[in-house]
Amino acid sequence: MDFIAIFSIFILACFVGYFVVWSVTPALHTPLMSVTNAISSVIIVGALIASAAAGSPVSKWLGLAAVVMASVNIFGGFAVTERMLAMYKKKER
Amino acid sequence: MDFIAIFSIFILACFVGYFVVWSVTPALHTPLMSVTNAISSVIIVGALIASAAAGSPVSKWLGLAAVVMASVNIFGGFAVTERMLAMYKKKER
Amino acid sequence: MSFSLLLSAGAAGDATSAQTWAAVAYLVAGVFFILALRGLSSPASSRRGNRFGMAGMAIAVVTTLLTHELANPVEVLGAIAIGAVIGIVMARKIAMTAMPQLVAAFHSLVGLAAVAVAAAAFLNPGAFGIADEAGQIFTVSRIEMGLGIAIGAITFSGSVIAFLKLNGNMSGAPIMLPLRHVINLGTLAGIIGLVAYFTTDQSPWVFWTVTGLSFLIGFLLIIPIGGADMPVVVSMLNSYSGWAAAAMGFTLHNTAMIITGALVGASGAILSYIMCRAMNRSFISVIAGGFGADDSSGAGGGAKEQRPWKPGSADDAAFLMSQAENVIIVPGYGMAVAQAQHALREMADLLKKEGVNVKYAIHPVAGRMPGHMNVLLAEANVPYDEVFELEDINNEFAQCDVAFVIGANDVTNPAAKTDKTSPIYGMPILDVEKAKTVLFVKRSMGGVGYAGVDNDVFYMDQTMMLLGDAKKMADDIVKALNGGGH
Amino acid sequence: MSFSLLLSAGAAGDATSAQTWAAVAYLVAGVFFILALRGLSSPASSRRGNRFGMAGMAIAVVTTLLTHELANPVEVLGAIAIGAVIGIVMARKIAMTAMPQLVAAFHSLVGLAAVAVAAAAFLNPGAFGIADEAGQIFTVSRIEMGLGIAIGAITFSGSVIAFLKLNGNMSGAPIMLPLRHVINLGTLAGIIGLVAYFTTDQSPWVFWTVTGLSFLIGFLLIIPIGGADMPVVVSMLNSYSGWAAAAMGFTLHNTAMIITGALVGASGAILSYIMCRAMNRSFISVIAGGFGADDSSGAGGGAKEQRPWKPGSADDAAFLMSQAENVIIVPGYGMAVAQAQHALREMADLLKKEGVNVKYAIHPVAGRMPGHMNVLLAEANVPYDEVFELEDINNEFAQCDVAFVIGANDVTNPAAKTDKTSPIYGMPILDVEKAKTVLFVKRSMGGVGYAGVDNDVFYMDQTMMLLGDAKKMADDIVKALNGGGH
Numbered sequence A, B: 001m002d003f004i005a006i007f008s009i010f011i012l013a014c015f016v017g018y019f020v021v022w023s024v025t026p027a028l029h030t031p032l033m034s035v036t037n038a039i040s041s042v043i044i045v046g047a048l049i050a051s052a053a054a055g056s057p058v059s060k061w062l063g064l065a066a067v068v069m070a071s072v073n074i075f076g077g078f079a080v081t082e083r084m085l086a087m088y089k090k091k092e093r
Numbered sequence C, D: 001m002s003f004s005l006l007l008s009a010g011a012a013g014d015a016t017s018a019q020t021w022a023a024v025a026y027l028v029a030g031v032f033f034i035l036a037l038r039g040l041s042s043p044a045s046s047r048r049g050n051r052f053g054m055a056g057m058a059i060a061v062v063t064t065l066l067t068h069e070l071a072n073p074v075e076v077l078g079a080i081a082i083g084a085v086i087g088i089v090m091a092r093k094i095a096m097t098a099m100p101q102l103v104a105a106f107h108s109l110v111g112l113a114a115v116a117v118a119a120a121a122f123l124n125p126g127a128f129g130i131a132d133e134a135g136q137i138f139t140v141s142r143i144e145m146g147l148g149i150a151i152g153a154i155t156f157s158g159s160v161i162a163f164l165k166l167n168g169n170m171s172g173a174p175i176m177l178p179l180r181h182v183i184n185l186g187t188l189a190g191i192i193g194l195v196a197y198f199t200t201d202q203s204p205w206v207f208w209t210v211t212g213l214s215f216l217i218g219f220l221l222i223i224p225i226g227g228a229d230m231p232v233v234v235s236m237l238n239s240y241s242g243w244a245a246a247a248m249g250f251t252l253h254n255t256a257m258i259i260t261g262a263l264v265g266a267s268g269a270i271l272s273y274i275m276c277r278a279m280n281r282s283f284i285s286v287i288a289g290g291f292g293a294d295d296s297s298g299a300g301g302g303a304k305e306q307r308p309w310k311p312g313s314a315d316d317a318a319f320l321m322s323q324a325e326n327v328i329i330v331p332g333y334g335m336a337v338a339q340a341q342h343a344l345r346e347m348a349d350l351l352k353k354e355g356v357n358v359k360y361a362i363h364p365v366a367g368r369m370p371g372h373m374n375v376l377l378a379e380a381n382v383p384y385d386e387v388f389e390l391e392d393i394n395n396e397f398a399q400c401d402v403a404f405v406i407g408a409n410d411v412t413n414p415a416a417k418t419d420k421t422s423p424i425y426g427m428p429i430l431d432v433e434k435a436k437t438v439l440f441v442k443r444s445m446g447g448v449g450y451a452g453v454d455n456d457v458f459y460m461d462q463t464m465m466l467l468g469d470a471k472k473m474a475d476d477i478v479k480a481l482n483g484g485g486h
């Protein structure tokens, strides 16, 4: 992909982000914070690439450390979100 | 741009379209129809390329015809939208 | 980010640099189109939105002109000028009540333009950069081109029929061909099969057969649909014209076209969905056709018992409303047909002068087009903050003295809430029956609305029927109010 | 479209085909993340949304593992497993009231991970495909990498301070360094200048100096901000962590990261905006720091005249509410501090048993975090359809018999509507003063809320002050209701 394509994707994604976040109900703003936290750990992709690569051992260990940190976030973020969301219940009728 | 980049742009644009159209107030649904009409005439870009190109005269004349049709739409669509929108007024206080 | 962009563009050669800038310009145009629609989220920002749309289009056109050498600039600019004159004249002269037709007419042009562009690209693929040196068109481009021409042609022929039906040049009645489902499915299968075959054989006959079949299916699909269902069809075709533009955008790798295509595609689809939901009908049943034969036929009225109802005159209405504290006006299709919006505004002004609190209640599908009533009231200078959507005003009927229903019918029918057998069951309804007094303007007791069903509100104790043409009745009430005032 | 995609992927060679599929997978992951946030538009769809998020992450991780040869799979999978265990244990054990700290802690990890990835990419650019054969990193990549590491480092050090302040490990008081604006601006200028210089010289010292300065500025920026303003800071850092991910996405040409970055960036920015707007403060003034020294300090109380007020007991409250028809409960920060939500729910249940109609009214910034009250009430099993947002319930106070305010203060202060000199002037307010009776639970007459101002409602005729800890008071009312019931 060339730069301009990526840039276009980024601009459109910003619009999507703007709209989708405004569509979140205020009652779920706390779970919103924790789930965005979890998904921002998608930088684990970069961490995996670094830890998979041969060549520089320092780079590899930095990658592995990043993998650990990102997975704390991923698992912790999704789990705590799930825990919170499970508490939101409708009235039983 | 490669196909996958364009495809990504398309998918994100669909999301943007979905959100932005739902954000339009029902009172302006008629202008929405006319303005989408106007902007869909962006295919004039293709028409201009065809009419600018040397090589096939049939292709050129098809392009010119398309330019005429698209500009009817562009000018007509934006003008009628402008005319409608100018009618929406707030209460004078 | 734009900083690094500059650098990368600067680093590359001149041709690439121009290409990069063109791509940026097309992206900006696309973003402007997004902002154009975004502006429509409120009347206050809507005109700025429209300007964004114009600016986006200007950017797209200028970028294309600058990055392509024009063989003959005079011809191209002349073509634009001709289109501009025709378009602006049409936009100036059209009556607001004829908007559905105008939109259909414009769509047919988009469809035909898409066909012309796709055909030009087929005849001169080199100019579009979609063929190798041997003149073989790329596989992906063939599919995109095939889809583009098919959707464009369907949009064209379908819109022509919709225009003729809406404009009254052709009977609104659904025209049912024998075996139509078989013929339609066969034609569709033919188109899809030929587009697939086109990837292996770029002979002209394949391309032109796809084109011809697509024109045909457009006619076939729309002919069996009743005139009153045309608004859904027009919206659907709007959506199609968007997807056609997107397909051309894939061919030309043009961001502006892809974004626009997605926006327009979504817009048409969502408007169709809104209409179908508010009519409580499935999209499929509309497209399958045959319902809603003619707007004012009244054919579907069914068994009509003779139930007692109370007639009233313009004087009665003027008296009742001038004594009221709160009046809610509910306009409908009949107001549009009778062009009664100006007389109605005058009536409301007189009432307001007497201290009456007047509001307008608009049902999402009142009239025959989304937003139909709003644009007519705006035309008559009704301020948009006196005009309320269903969910914002519906609980005020219980507190209001008079509900003045003018040319509306289905959108006030309580059968939608109670009668499971009614064709409109489940559709949201304006609760006019909760008002202390209901005044109903329509031409006759026999005439029904779009859905062809009777309305229990006519026969309620608190209802007074004001039979007559909507414009005439509103004028008479204005006269009575003026007379009574002196 | 997916058809032509298949074709184009199939037509190309094997390596390209794998690349194309990976790109599609990352796009799908990005779309799943969009759907994850979309799901949060209602509690009913929220859990499905969270599943979409998990699926998207799984797709992104698996795609990366499949398209890169692992030098040592055990290490990588082990690292993931270690992180998983730590994360899940933290998520299980954390108290709901500690959510702000948890989010800050998680952010610091994202920031540090971004730094580690950027550093790894700098040390081994070939593995990331961002260098030419001579080992020279591409210009664009250098900028992206510089931005990525700077934002990541700021996110890390800022979040650490935010965590320490929120968790009480560090005084919430703003720490004001002398000349701090000069130091900050100098450091910022240094970072920007060095990132620009980095494009011409990829020496390690440039890279590491940028990193160091960025860690420093993160500390410097957050230290002068008071503990109570931390939620805005946490949101802002959330936004930063998104932009850091997006910058890495540019480097790796990875759609999933770019989409996520934009989503998270937008989310943090919008939440900060919502908080600032609802507090009626500018974002700049929050970030400039120094306001809201400590949550419960009450230092800003200002000149306090001795005005008469009416004290009440738990028994009085129990009697008044059990006689009422409609009760609206307004929880605030004090309820969270006292962990009173379970007792409150019990109280509401008893009232409902006596036929009282109970609702909860939530102000957008009640508590110290967006959605703070909602999640606590949900934890106490309050059904979310009894919990209403400000705009949906505000006009019901005029009809309600008792407004029961528990640990809330600023969000009920009518000075926001009338007193132009008040620091909260212009902030939307819950109109509790319109209720027939107002019951106010707080610990003392002296204690003020976040904004440090007095509240006129305390001194109104219809107000009864219930002084005491929120949980204790709610428990006592429960006892009184139980006693009274027999």
Ligand SMILES: NC(=O)c1ccc[n+]([C@@H]2O[C@H](COP(=O)([O-])OP(=O)(O)OC[C@H]3O[C@@H](n4cnc5c(N)ncnc54)[C@H](OP(=O)(O)O)[C@@H]3O)[C@@H](O)[C@H]2O)c1
Pocket: C228, C229, C231, C232, C275, C278, C279, C296, C331, C332, C333, C334, C335, C337, C338, C364, C365, C366, C367, C368, C369, C370, C371, C372, C406, C407, C408, C409, C410, C411, C412, C441, C442, C443, C444, C445, C446, C447, C448, C449, C450, C451, C468, C469, C470, C471
């Ligand atoms: N807005 C949209 O987008 C859209 C799209 C497709 C379908 N629809 C459908 O259209 C209907 C709209 O409901 P509606 O309440 O606006 O209209 P309606 O139910 O179609 O009723 C129109 C009423 O106006 C009366 N009328 C007709 N001409 C008149 C005139 N010149 N003067 C006075 N009265 C006149 C008719 O009775 P007489 O004949 O006795 O005068 C009839 O009762 C809904 O069923 C909706 O589903 C709407």
Ligand SMILES: NC(=O)c1ccc[n+]([C@@H]2O[C@H](COP(=O)([O-])OP(=O)(O)OC[C@H]3O[C@@H](n4cnc5c(N)ncnc54)[C@H](OP(=O)(O)O)[C@@H]3O)[C@@H](O)[C@H]2O)c1
Pocket: D228, D229, D231, D232, D275, D278, D279, D296, D331, D332, D333, D334, D335, D337, D338, D364, D365, D366, D367, D368, D369, D370, D371, D372, D406, D407, D408, D409, D410, D411, D412, D441, D442, D443, D444, D445, D446, D447, D448, D449, D450, D451, D468, D469, D470, D471
């Ligand atoms: N939600 C957010 O996102 C967010 C973010 C940043 C800032 N803020 C700000 O936070 C404030 C929130 O308003 P609010 O009404 O929820 O809270 P508040 O105005 O801060 O008032 C809290 C009240 O609770 C009382 N309280 C404290 N501990 C208590 C306990 N253990 N038992 C009983 N009462 C107790 C305090 O009085 P005593 O000391 O006398 O007990 C005080 O009156 C707003 O000013 C808002 O702008 C909110």
